[in-house]
Amino acid sequence: MTEFSFACTGVRADRYAAGPTLVFRLRITATGDTPVHALALRCQLRIEPARRGYDSTEAGSLTDLFGERARWGTTLHPVQFAQVPLMVSSFTGETEADLVVPCTYDMDIAATRYLDALTDGEVPLLMLFSGTAFTGPAGFRVEPVPWDREAVYRMPVGVWREMVEQHFPGCGWIRLPRDTMDALLAYRSRHALPSWQATVEALLAQTPEPPPPLDPLRALTATTGRSDP
Known part of the structure; x- marks a missing residue:
């Protein structure tokens, strides 16, 4: 059976897409010299918040997702980012392919709120792969791509912000x-x-504007004319 491994070598914002879109560059390796006629992949991307640090501003913006920082040891769970299909054309040994990931700026989506809260640094991603491979030197045979194939990648926050600015320059979004x-x-x-x-x-x-809160001591002073307790 052919063994497959995956690595992500880069990401860019697709400036020509109709909506916010990221394009991840994948390197796919197949063991042996058996030709791979095609790969039909299911690709799942998860954000792993526990794999990076946060400054006080970012921590404040993430309170609605993970609660107070003191609780993050139990609340900093992975966040689903995307799930997309990918068809890879024939190759032998190794090839590269673009994984196109449509995104949203809907602030009701947990992944969007997380990414919007980051001011700098990188986004820790876990990419999970499974699917079907069509291989064989003569004709073809069908092989599974097991669900435990994965790759880690740290996406620069600047790439996400560049993508958002291309489609929503200087704007926010609310549903x-x-x-x-x-x-x-x-x-x-x-x-x-x-x-x-x-x-x-x-x-x-x-x-x-709501009235300022009433100071009880000041109210008492105004009534009695005395400033001492």
Whole structure:
């Protein structure tokens, strides 16, 4: 049976994709001289948060995912990033292929919130591979690619930020329920506002600032005219 091994040699943001997309470069090695006619792979990418450190700013931004830093020993679990198929054409011995991974900037997705919280450094990824190989010198035979094939890779945070800036320059993203969107659209139409940004800013301008909390000692002083307890 042919043994396969995988390694990731790099990643880039696809600037020509219609949506946010990362392209990982894979090196695939097959033992022996038996031709591999094709590989049908299932590729799963996981973020392993425990394999890097975090400064105080990053830790604060990750509180909603993992809780307070004191609890991270039990809460810093892997985060699912993507699961994509890959077809690899024929080769013998070794080949390279691009793994195209569509991404999202939906902040309700745990992986997106994690990546958005990072300011610098690298993202520790675990890449898991399984699937079917079609091999053989004459004709072909079908072999499984076992589920324990994997590769580790540390993706630069800058690549993720470059990808986001290509599609959402200087912007964030938020998902709202349909009825809330309908209400916002009606408000925008009633006030003839030119954009969603103007709509949100108009609503924020109408929201009164909450009064400062009352200082009990100051209130007592104002009532009695005395400053001593």
